[in-house]
Amino acid sequence: MNTKEIVETDVVVIGAGQSGLAVGYFLRRIQHPFVLLDAQLRPGGAWLHGWDSLRLFSPADASSLPGWPMPRPADDHTGFPDRQHVIDYLTRYEARYALPVRRPVTVQAVSRSGSVYSVQTDTGIWRTRAVISTTGSWTHPVIPAYPGRTLFQGVQLHSAHYRSPESMVGKRVLVVGGGNSGAQILSDVSRVADATWVTLTEPVFLPDEVDGRVLFGQATAQYRALQDGNGPSPAGNLGHIVMVPSVQDARSRGVLHAVRPFQRLTPTGVVWPDGRSESIDVIIWCTGFQPATEHLRPLDIVDAAGRVATSGTRAVDEPGLWLVGYGSWTGFASATLIGVGRSARQTADEVRAYLAAPVNSSQ
Ligand code: FAD
Numbered sequence: 001m002n003t004k005e006i007v008e009t010d011v012v013v014i015g016a017g018q019s020g021l022a023v024g025y026f027l028r029r030i031q032h033p034f035v036l037l038d039a040q041l042r043p044g045g046a047w048l049h050g051w052d053s054l055r056l057f058s059p060a061d062a063s064s065l066p067g068w069p070m071p072r073p074a075d076d077h078t079g080f081p082d083r084q085h086v087i088d089y090l091t092r093y094e095a096r097y098a099l100p101v102r103r104p105v106t107v108q109a110v111s112r113s114g115s116v117y118s119v120q121t122d123t124g125i126w127r128t129r130a131v132i133s134t135t136g137s138w139t140h141p142v143i144p145a146y147p148g149r150t151l152f153q154g155v156q157l158h159s160a161h162y163r164s165p166e167s168m169v170g171k172r173v174l175v176v177g178g179g180n181s182g183a184q185i186l187s188d189v190s191r192v193a194d195a196t197w198v199t200l201t202e203p204v205f206l207p208d209e210v211d212g213r214v215l216f217g218q219a220t221a222q223y224r225a226l227q228d229g230n231g232p233s234p235a236g237n238l239g240h241i242v243m244v245p246s247v248q249d250a251r252s253r254g255v256l257h258a259v260r261p262f263q264r265l266t267p268t269g270v271v272w273p274d275g276r277s278e279s280i281d282v283i284i285w286c287t288g289f290q291p292a293t294e295h296l297r298p299l300d301i302v303d304a305a306g307r308v309a310t311s312g313t314r315a316v317d318e319p320g321l322w323l324v325g326y327g328s329w330t331g332f333a334s335a336t337l338i339g340v341g342r343s344a345r346q347t348a349d350e351v352r353a354y355l356a357a358p359v360n361s362s363q
Contacts, residue, residue: 005124009033010355012119012128014110014295016101017045018090019134019325022065022340024099026348032355037105037121043094044087046138052164053188055080057180057242058212058338065093066341078245080211086337107135110321111298115359117320129359130320130351133296136335137289137326140306144287148265152283159185159286168193168282174270177286178203178258183241185286187250193282199258204240211242216338291326313347320354322347 011027013020016038027034040048056063059079060070063086073085081089094101102123109120110131119126141158143149149156159181171193175186178199189195206215241247250256262270269280291306301308301317308315308323313330315321323330324343331346333339 006127007035007124008127009035010128011035011130011132011351012037012117012126013132013134014107014119015039015045015134015136015325016043016094016099016103017047017134017136017325018065018337019136019334019340019344020045020101020132021090021093021097021099022344023132023134023324023347024094024101025066025097026345027351028097028099030348030352030355032352034100035126036099036101037107037119037126038101038103039106041104043091043101045090046136047083047086047090049138049160050083051159051162051185051188053246054083054184055244055246056082056086056212056337057244058216058336060085062211062213062216063337065090065337066344068093068096070337080244107295109298110296112318112320115320129355130322132322132324132347132351133293134324135292135295137291137306139292140290141285142288142290143285146261146265147263151267152265152269152280153267154269154280155282157282157284159284160289162284165189165192170194171281172196172269172279173282173284174198174262174280175284175286176261177288178241179286179288180241182286183247183250183256184244185284186255187246189284190250190253190255195255197256197258198261200261203258205247205256206240206242208243208248211244212336215240215242216333216336220333291323293323296321312350313343314350322351 010032011034013023013036016036020036024036060072060081064070070089073081106122107119111118117128117131141160165188168189169192173189173193173195175182175195176198186195186197262272264271269278271277293302293306296302299318310330313322313324324347325334325340327335331343334343
């Protein structure tokens with residue numbers, strides 16, 4: 001395909017990380033031509049960019065995409081697969097089901113004329129009746145607007161770009177953010193540096209025996225209870241911190257405690273709420289991500305936070321557009337390996353019904 005070429009198909013899936021692959025698995029069954037377009041050179045989605053010591057917080061058998069269970073790692077001492085294991089799994093999954101992935105192809109803009117969508121990419125244009133966006137959020141790290149942030153002359157990086165603590169030996173490091181990323185990176189960095197963990201509120205640690213599988217089950221029960229109008233149950237929150245071995249290690253070293261945020265940054269460090277100034281060399285922002293949806297902006301449906309109004313996974317204001325894998329607003333637990341299957345199946349069913357219906361000429 002050259003940059004001027006136009007190709008027609010029935011369904012274009014944008015992104016071929018875990019969400020795109022799960023969607024592809026179910027699209028194979030609906031017997032319409034489809035393609036997955038992915039910006040990266042090789043399979044793995046966001047897992048290609050995690051830090052070296054990153055591990056899943058759920059065991060392999062609770063981290064599977066539809067159809068093929070994730071194999072247990074051969075040298076599984078911890079019970080939690082590392083990110084290379086996930087990359088290998090996604091690579092083999094894509095090959096196993098012969099999913100029609102084109103890469104590297106970056107989608108720049110999606111627009112619609114009547115019932116036909118134009119998917120503009122750096123290698124040409126795809127015309128299609130249905131678009132499924134599965135672009136995740138890893139490419140869009142969020143850093144909160146602290147006063148003085150641009151004055152700080154030390155190193156600042158987001159967890160999206162953190163790889164290892166090698167360059168931080170003996171330095172004074174702030175790890176900002178109270179989720180699983182913050183806890184795991186604090187553990188990593190505190191082995192070689194003078195690290196302080198900064199969180200908005202006191203972190204909530206799950207019991208040691210509660211891993212991602214238990215957590216997912218609890219959160220599912222909570223979700224169903226809410227849907228049935230029975231109110232939340234007290235246990236199970238996918239945002240609480242799972243005590244993976246590295247976090248337990250930080251606890252045993254006595255470093256797993258957090259302080260509340262500083263007031264502002266200065267050129268050389270931070271000022272704490274009690275007025276005390278402290279010199280800091282490095283700040284690692286483990287402060288989350290926002291959906292990578294700028295390619296949908298020409299449709300005029302994307303809000304300032306990158307979200308699109310959806311009913312399930314289907315865009316409310318675009319008849320042939322679905323969004324999968326971005327988080328609870330596109331399906332319960334859809335941003336997890338084990339959770340995305342449900343959203344993917346429902347999406348493929350809806351796309352099949354949509355493609356079977358007569359084209360609405362008023363669109
Ligand atoms: P991604 O993996 O980000 O894939 C999106 C793909 O779309 C990428 O390949 C990207 O290059 C491509 N793309 C983006 N924009 C475009 C474009 N314009 N054109 C073409 N292609 C594009 N989940 C679990 O189940 N268990 C865990 O233990 C777990 N641990 C986690 C730990 C951390 C620190 C984080 C951050 C997440 C963790 N997750 C875990 C969550 C989850 O698995 C990931 O967020 C997951 O990568 C989301 O998959 P995705 O396919 O939706 O997005």
